[in-house]
Amino acid sequence: MxxxxxxxxxxxxxxxxxxxxxxxxxxxxxxxxxxxxxxxxxxxxxxxxxxxxxxxxxxxxxxxxxxxxxxxxxxxxxxxxxxxxxxxxxxxxxxxxxxxxxxxxxxxxxxxxxxxxxxxxxxxxxxxxxxxxxxxxRLGAEPLEITLKEFCARFSSRGARVKALLLDQGILRGVGNIYADESLFRARIHPARIARKLTQTQLARLHQSVRTILTTAIRLRGSSVSDYVDSDGNRGEFQLRHRVYQREGKPCVRCREKIRRVIVAGRSSHFCPRCQPAPRVRKVQRRVNKS
DNA sequence: AGCTCTTCCTGAAAGC
DNA sequence: TGCTTTCAGGAAGAGC
Structure with missing residues (x-):
């Protein structure tokens, strides 16, 4: 898309x-x-x-x-x-x-x-x-132009999941589901992490990953996963470089763990459970039936 | 206010 | 085999 x-x-x-x-x-x-x-x-x-x-x-x-x-x-x-x-x-x-x-x-x-x-x-x-x-x-910053400082400012105060913020066109303009997932994998950040809980190092990695992924994808003329073609009717080639998007069940290119898919922010989100550790969830007290 | 969920649409693919 | 159901997703608007 x-x-x-x-x-x-x-x-x-x-x-x-x-x-x-x-x-x-x-x-x-x-x-x-x-x-x-x-x-x-x-x-x-x-x-x-x-x-x-x-x-x-x-x-x-x-x-x-x-x-x-x-x-x-x-x-x-x-x-x-x-x-x-x-x-x-x-x-x-x-x-x-x-x-x-x-x-x-x-x-x-x-x-x-x-x-x-x-x-x-x-x-x-x-x-x-x-x-x-x-x-x-009404649109956010261009992802290829935003500075690290501004990028951090837009993420570190927010309580939403990082995936939801990457997709929010009022924060960054132009990132969609494919490049959000690919950028998060590259930065080794789980899509459901709360933005304000990310460290400066993680935000810096994400900032750079978004730039790298988008730049490479432009060089390969985009991803053709369904209908996308350019103004001459030609398909792109970045879909051949996808590491997580639409690779559910396939081995992670980095660690061989199976890629998983969950719904985050109402969107299919693909990630490696080993390379992108899930956010810590406060354990629900489980009452054990003693009798 | 801030965040998440639902809705729109169609065709491909999965399910029975 | 053939019909029915499910799924994909950008962004506006509803709901919590």
Whole structure:
């Protein structure tokens, strides 16, 4: 599923071929995941693409309005979240259309930017430049930019499980289930540990592990475990390097113990019980029946 | 306030 | 074999 490395790979692909193009038209299929579908058709045709950037797991396409709205409108950001099964690809308008393709942006070079999403957990919205600051403020820090000091500040005061905090987009933006589990394994921290009980050494290890895992995953163009493909339709390769994610019952690469899966923060969490020791639980007094 | 659980959706895979 | 059930997950919203 698309997390930071996958979204970064898509963004790099789009950045290579979209800037300078003009959106000619917008065609919509199902729209229940689009904040304001009417606005897409009204505001996008005629607009020119300036650039493509990533904000956490969001793709931001920077546009200059050029259509009927150009005399009033400021710059605009087309924001796309891929959810779980979303795919954003450029194709020739004449290419066959895969099922569950719900949005088509016709371009001035004979191609289309297409959004396909089986489960429609994704999201599409338009944000005017004047409000992009507000949008950005609700997101946490970029995991590849945050300093150790700031990282510790965001974790060491919290009573939630470390896994829940890694997934919280208001703390770090871009980490999802795969990279949370892989980072925790690398840092040798159990996903159910309470964040404020982690030592400085453990937090430092986690900070560095998140960076290492994400950087490596970007280099391998993301993890393709189900539907993920990049903007050219190619799969990633980081799934071949997964140490715990979806490896339940298989031997730990470090100690051979069987990888386990438990639910933490409502999410499947994969870990090695030997390398990532469980948090100490106050033993419940067990009353022994004496008679 | 802070944290966890539930809900949305579909198709693949497991279960019977 | 074929039908039914379960499971996956991002993030909003409900619940505790």
């Amino acid at each position: 698309p997390e930071l490395p996958e979204v970064e790979t898509v963004v790099r692909g789009l950045r290579a071929s979209l800037p300078g193009r003009t959106i000619l038209d917008v065609r919509l299929g199902r729209t229940d995941f689009i904040d304001d579908p009417v606005a897409l058709g009204e505001q996008l045709p005629g607009s020119r693409i300036l650039g493509v950037t990533r904000l956490g797991k969001f793709i931001a396409i920077d546009l200059v309005p050029g259509g009927t709205a150009s005399h009033t409108s400021e710059r605009l950001f087309l924001i796309i979240h891929l959810g779980m099964t979303g795919q954003l690809m450029t194709r020739l308008a004449s290419d066959p259309v895969p099922p569950h393709t719900h949005v088509f942006f016709g371009l001035d070079d004979g191609r289309e930017l297409r959004y396909t999403d089986v489960r429609r957990f994704g999201r599409i919205l338009l944000v005017p430049e004047s409000k992009i600051g507000m949008f950005r403020e």
